[in-house]
Amino acid sequence: MTLRVSLQHRLGDFALDVAFEAPTGLTCLFGRSGSGKTTVVNAVAGLFRPDAGRVDLDGVTLSNLPTPARRVGYVFQDARLFPHLTVRQNLRYGGFVRRRPVAGLDQIVALLDIAPLLDRRPAALSGGEKSRVAIGRALLSDPRLLLMDEPLAALDEARKAEILPYIERLRDETGLPILYVSHSLSEVARLATTIVVIEAGRVIRSGPAAEILSDPDTAPILGLRDAGSVLTARIAAQDADGLTRLETGAGPLWLPAISGRVGGEVRIRIAAQDVILSRTRPEGLSALNILPGVVLAVRPGDGPGMLVQLDVGGQRLLARITRRSAIALDVRPGQPLHLIVKSVAVSQGDVGVTAAG
Template sequence: MLEVAFRRDFPGLSLDVAFRAPVGVTALFGPSGCGKTTTINAIAGLMRPDAGRIALDGRVLFGDGIDLPPQARRIGYVFQDARLFPHMTVAANLRYPSRWRRGAARDFDRIVEMLALGPLLKRRPATLSGGERQRTAIGRALLSDPALLVMDEPLAALDEARKAEIMPWLERLRDEIRLPILYVSHSVPEVLRLATTVVLMQRGRVCHAGPLAGILADAALAPQLGAREAGALIRGRVEATEPDGMIRVATAAGPILLPGPLPAGRELRLRILAHEVILSRAVPSGLSALNVLPVTVARIDGGLVQLVAGDERMLAQITPRSVKALELRPGTACHAIVKSVSVLPG
């Protein structure tokens, strides 16, 4: 667990940041200039706060009279540009941070396999694609034996094809490396695909920090990620394949049918956007929509209706006229007709 609480005043920006980052990907999200990169630089020891405390797994990095230098903080840093040594091969770049560390050879083989760097080991950075350079930079950061991995918009300098190339490796990193990962981004698709926790920032302040699914399903917070991003992010498991080829997915919101094929037992992340949900007070019939979930209204914020579906939260985007016509208010029981469900990679 990373615990952060510090202040730093700059001309034109007063940074006052506090949040916690557990194992998994914590995305620092907000517009350019809101203090995201400055925040991770303070955590990494590249910028000194005026006051506060930063601790990693209970070990104080800054505060209480302590200010550890960057090399003593055990933080692997991946920059926007890979910053590889151009005169070294990929293998030499990877080995550089671990050349005196016991067990480094064993870790080297594991990281090379995980990031599929084997075919690149004898090449130099100038001969690599952007995605290959970033994979090498991630491998080098992991071989420094970090307790925390920091990534400052690692896909920002890549074109769409290279982003698509490296994204599966970032997902594998999230799922297999049991570390807190701080991921700076202002890209909503990246956050949706990678993050488990989100820290929303505006003008040097943390507006909210918490699980991604909770933010997406919150009528007040979801619009900060984008006007059309509000909705539910639900985890499910494939139960069975129906006779017609549809798969039945068990979720905490209720069973959901999706086009197959997918194997039984497969874990899925399902995305249900608010504008893909219709509400009905009565049990609907005669519909082409396959997924109808019993829900209860929790909150109404304009045309965004926050719903409780089993143990999950959802949003429906309807007009204020519809809210009035359906006589919706907190506690109202109704049915959510889900027009479409997308399956997120990872």
């Protein structure tokens, strides 16, 4: 399924003019507050009528339909559960909205692991539990598209860590296209299959997540401090000393123990500032992760820093180094280098499971 969006709207001095495609998977609308992200999802949902535009989903022009007929599930930043209803009743409300029996309740309950919550009321739920129930209610409305507007923004880090695996399962198991709004780059790197970068009402870049995140020209737009790349790897072993050995196209990578079966696939976000470059393979280091790479591009920054894009076993990673270091290493396209990544620099929140995992 592919969602195609083209919208134009003016509100005072703000002009929205966006066009993009969102294929099956999770497409993240990324941008600063006020860039127009929520306006876009509200227009897709039919909660907002723009001056002009069109929204199509696999040949169905949603923008020609009234809101209920669009069959769009919407998960808001706050869960918006009915306080007087139990979790079971909140979930069933999704089917009542469509005026049809609730199908798949047991499957959704299992998918989101909310069976122990069914007889509770929202006041007795944690923030993460409320979010999972809100997602379940949206799924039980029988949507052909799921919209999620910063669903983790109101949660603390512990609750975010609790719910991220469930969003990964939605992405990989439901087959629904998901349009997801966020301004958290680490969240985007873990979840997104496609990224649409919006700035001041315009689409600046769009494309596959790994490509957008590893592009040194895009990094200043996303935020240099949080710049990083996504590396896909397979779990090779769970070592007795508490480390997980991963296999990449460039060689082994060790991280503090991560969950997942041997042979499963994971996505790892590696911050550009946590990558050290060397002209030769270093010896006598405490760092376990040393991977060979080849420089693809170099982008000078406005200050003393530079971004270096490297091919690492067929995948692209970013390193952020100083201009002085780049000169000392004579960094240039085509140059072979070694990348050093500290195991402890990659947190549990930077590791996500894929469909193959």
